[in-house]
Amino acid sequence: MNANLLALFWEGFTIESFHPFDNQSLLIRLQPAQGYTPCCSGCRQRTLAIHDTHFRRVRDRDLFDYRVWLEVPVKRVRCVTCGPRLEQIRWLPGRQRLTAGMIHWVESLVRLMPVQHVAQLLGLHWHTVKTIDHQRLKREVQEPERHRLRRLIMDEFALFKGHRYATVVIDADTQQVLWVGEGRSRAAVRPFFEWLGPEACSRIDAVAMDMNTAMDLEVQHHCPQARVVYDLFHVVAKFGREVIDRVRVDQANQLRHDKPARKVVKRSRWLLLRNKANLKDNQALELEELLQANQPLMTVYLLKDQLKELWYAPSEEEARQRWKDWFSLALSSGLAPLQQFARRLKGYLEGIVASARYRLNTSVLEGMNNKIKVIKRMAYGYRDNDYFFLKIKAAFPGKVR
Structure with a gap:
């Protein structure tokens, strides 16, 4: 091993001695190089006045199979400008080990x-x-260009077990993560709008989200001119939970004396909730037979597909007309879960109709949430939310405009 060659790694120092001190570690003692003049870490002036010297043991990059430790004489110089200050060693930042x-x-x-x-x-x-x-x-992690933001997407993801959530906001045009914060209440998302500032808030045209009233109210408060756009996926998923599942259970209960038929209805959940295009041939045939045999399930299944058409309307006027048709069919269905859902959904109509003008949805964020789960798993859980949220921002820097 050539000591002079190794010394090139540590500017201003040469090797005094080196030796292994266990099977895995190598200790290298350094000394100031001949003619080396210390430099004040404050004002960067060189000075020969030395206040004191102490030895610091620091870790360097591994050398072959050895973990390298350095014993470095670090001086405090008596600077005429700064007073006693540590010398600047470019390859040993600050008081690092x-x-x-x-x-x-x-x-x-x-x-x-x-x-x-x-x-x-x-x-x-x-x-x-x-x-x-x-x-x-x-x-x-780069600071987002707030003045260029026009359309946003807001969603939540599970932070820990036990119903603890975080809210994430992205730029709909570049898919850059702008902000991540713990919680999903109005108070939790308010710091985002405070960070955005009144001027940037006034430029926001539309915000896509699920039917989260807290986010909706906060957007209306800070960006009154912005249109809220409710996401198709979340509304249809809610329809599946609150309508299809409820009607399916009710129908199964009515067939308690016909065990074979009851069994078919009870096991039909995924057939009813999946998109028809994603079903295999035998599953599609099974679904068709089920719907032909059960009129209430046929009704809610067809109205689920018709509900989706609201998001594909070519104009807001057409979206309103489709809503009137759907709402009328839902109320006349005679199915209590469907009627209750339709009445509640009516309060969110403006956010649904807005999708005809602003083609926004949170499907991009759903894909991001999967990657966020991978980041979380790779760390075996994060104990520092600030660090975790920075990891998320770094993973989604956005596309170049």
Whole structure:
């Protein structure tokens, strides 16, 4: 091993000695290079006045099979401008116990591997790796261009078990994650609009969301000119839970004396909820037979498909007409769950009709939520929401306009 060659890694220092101190570690003692003049870390002036010197043991990048430790003499200089200050060592930032090279190596690895795996690979504490990555994300995650925002998408995702949620907001045009915050109440999403500011809020034309009243009210308060657009997927999913499931259970209960027929109805949930285009041939045939045999299920199934057509109307006028037709059919169906759902949905009509003008939906965010789950699993859960939310922003920097 050539000591002079190794010394090139540590500017201003040469190797005094080196030796293994266990089977995996190598200790290298450094000394100031001949003619080296310390530099004040405050004003960057060079000075020969030394206040004191202490030795710091720091970790550097691994060398072959060895974990490299350096013993570095670090001076405090007596600067005429700043007073006693640590000398500046370019490859040893601040009071770190890791060299700049080691930090860069950790940053490169943590882009590819979970924090826990990087910590185990390098023999570092989980919090050390997490702190390095957190600082990297703070440097690299770009501040969104608020003045260019026009259309937003808001949705929620499960943060932890136990019904704890977070809200995420993205730019509908670039798919950049703009903001992530814990909770889904009005108070929880209000910091986003405060961050956005009155000027940027006044430029927002439309916001897509599910039927979350808290988000709706907060958008109306901060962006009164913006149209709220309710997402097709969430409305249809709600129709499936509150109407199709309820009618299916009611029909199964009425067939309690006909066990074979009751069994068919009870097991039909996924046939009724899936899109017909996604069914296999035998499933489509089974669905057809079920609907022909049960008029109430036929009614709610057909009205589910007709409800979707509201989101594909070519104009707001056509969307309103489709709504009137659908609402009339729902009320005349004689099915209590369907009638109740239709009356509640009427209060959200403006957000449904707006979809004819603003073709927005949260399906993009649904795909993002799957990736967010992967990020969360890779970390075996995050103990720091600020760090977790930065990871999400870094994963979705958005497309170039």
